[in-house]
Amino acid sequence: MGARPVAAIDSLRFGPLDNSHNRYLFSKAVAGFADYGNKLGIP
Numbered sequence: 854m855g856a857r858p859v860a861a862i863d864s865l866r867f868g869p870l871d872n873s874h875n876r877y878l879f880s881k882a883v884a885g886f887a888d889y890g891n892k893l894g895i896p
Contacts, residue, residue, distance in 0.1 A: 858894070858895060
């Protein structure tokens with residue numbers, strides 16, 4: 854069909870970000886989302 858993705862979303866729950874482990878998981882997830890989005894061509 855020639856459609857191009859313009860966004861990728863998902864509902865994620867990491868818990869309170871004042872917890873160091875939750876903050877670590879959040880930062881790694883954000884890095885992964887950025888990498889995936891860049892490969893799809895989503896700014």
